[in-house]
Amino acid sequence: MSERAATVRGRPIPKARVDSFLRTVPATPSRGARRYDEHxxxxxxxxxxxxxxxxxxxxxxxxxxxxxxxxxxxxxPPEASPTGILAIAGTDVADLGSIIAAALAHSPAARLLLAELEKRQEVPETAVRDYYDRNRDRFLTPDALRRGVDPFGRPAPDDFLPYGKVREGIERDLRKAAGRRAFFDWFDQARASVVYAAGHEHPGDPGHQDHEHRH
Structure with missing residues (x-):
């Protein structure tokens, strides 16, 4: 029986490495005290x-x-060291998907690569300004929020934080989003040539009977 889980560019990934990572992830939740049948x-x-x-x-x-x-x-970066229970923020799972969220939590190399890709993203001034103009509800002043000002009604100009005050934060968020998209694209392309052993295919691969698209 093969001891590899996958092959990456001719280099085998041992099953033991997957087993080691699995020990950091909570197992399938228990069904409690009710009768546990064959189903x-x-x-x-x-x-x-x-x-x-x-x-x-x-x-x-x-x-x-x-x-x-x-x-x-x-x-x-240092090797990923699977010790203890892996902590993955629920918001990251929602934003990134569980595989990418777990990879970033587990792998220093993945985090370093994401940071590099994010750093290389160029965000045009026009994109920053456009985001500010289209999402004015996100830039109400604290006082306007307390007064319940409707940003889509007839707000006064001073009900909004000035563009110059929020511009840097918008640019940072847009660069972060662009970096994540670049990381998704890189991962999709990079894993296209990976060869998986039976039982280790992608969870959504229709080639195995348990496949599912939600992962």
Whole structure:
């Protein structure tokens, strides 16, 4: 039986590396004291298979990010050290998807690569100004908020924070969003050539019976 979970550019990713990461992720929640029947057992087994496939994606992302950092001449970050329970913010899962959120929480290389991609994004002044003009409700002054001013009604000009005061924050947020999109694009392209062992395919790969699009 093969001891690899996947192969990245000819280099095998050992199953032991996936197992090590899995130990940092809470297992499938218990169903409590109610009767545990064969249907539950089948569902639990399916969930564990999908959990392993998901974990393989996270480990592959770490390996790919390490390669990408090396290729870009970035200082090699320390190896991901799976100790303790992995902490992943729920907002990150909602914004990034669970695989990317977990990869960024787990992998110093992934975080370094994301920071590099974000740094390289150019945000035109026109984009910053356009965001300010189209999202005025986000820039009401504290006093206007207390008074319940309707930003889409007839607010006074001084009900809004001046553009010069919020411009830097808008640019930072837009650069962050652009960096994340660049990271998504990089990951989709980088993992296209990865070869997975049976039982370690992507959770949404229709080639296996447990596939699902929600991951």
């Amino acid at each position: 539950d057992e089948a569902l639990s087994a399916r969930a564990e298979r999908q959990r392993r496939r998901w974990a393989t994606q996270v480990v592959v992302a770490d390996e790919l990010a390490r390669r990408a950092c090396e290729e870009r001449g970035l200082a090699p």
